[in-house]
Amino acid sequence: MPKVHVQTNINGTDMDFLCEARQSLLEVLRDVLGMTGTKEGCNDGNCGACTVILDGRIVDSCCVLGVEAQGRTITTIEGVASPEGLHPLQQAFLEEAALQCGICTPGFIVAAKSLLDREPDADEGRIRHWLAGNLCRCTGYDKIIRAVLSAEDIAAGRGDRSAASTGAGAGAADQRDVYND
Ligand code: FES
Ligand code: FES
Numbered sequence: 001m002p003k004v005h006v007q008t009n010i011n012g013t014d015m016d017f018l019c020e021a022r023q024s025l026l027e028v029l030r031d032v033l034g035m036t037g038t039k040e041g042c043n044d045g046n047c048g049a050c051t052v053i054l055d056g057r058i059v060d061s062c063c064v065l066g067v068e069a070q071g072r073t074i075t076t077i078e079g080v081a082s083p084e085g086l087h088p089l090q091q092a093f094l095e096e097a098a099l100q101c102g103i104c105t106p107g108f109i110v111a112a113k114s115l116l117d118r119e120p121d122a123d124e125g126r127i128r129h130w131l132a133g134n135l136c137r138c139t140g141y142d143k144i145i146r147a148v149l150s151a152e153d154i155a156a157g158r159g160d161r162s163a164a165s166t167g168a169g170a171g172a173a174d175q176r177d178v179y180n181d
Helices: 025-032 088-095 105-118 124-130 141-156
Strands: 003-010 013-020 050-053 058-060 073-075
Touching: 013 025, 025 050, 050 105, 058 105, 088 105, 088 141, 105 124, 105 141, 124 141
Parallel strands: 003 073
Antiparallel strands: 003 013, 050 058, 050 073
């Protein structure tokens, strides 16, 4: 099958790759570029395990074609940490033990990063609402929400207020953008 040459920017680095027109961005990341941090869960846009940031919007990379990355800017889980160390979200997920099997974790962290980049003091309700499109089959939602609250505190250099979190259950609506342009 003929391949398409795509030029893009991933995690701050200009990259080229060849892919088949039918391949999803998730397949390109994992199978063409060897960036296996982005996970495959449902492969049909329901679980958020494959979340990446595309031109500033969170998307399910299983529902985006690799060729649509042409000229775009992508952030994956591999681009979340800095040379100085872990991102506060990564640190907080470790400290709060906010993962079990870990398949959902990169998607949650990338989606939460997108929120905290916009709203560094998002409250618990807002976090639950934002992350409603990310599913954890191990059902560790409360620890995940506590970790995001803790990450806000780490980033702001203040004491951990996540222990005060008492709510349960996911929010009602998914903030994920529908990618259809
Ligand atoms: S693998 Fe993409 S949404 Fe589930
Ligand atoms: S930790 Fe297993 S799916 Fe979330």
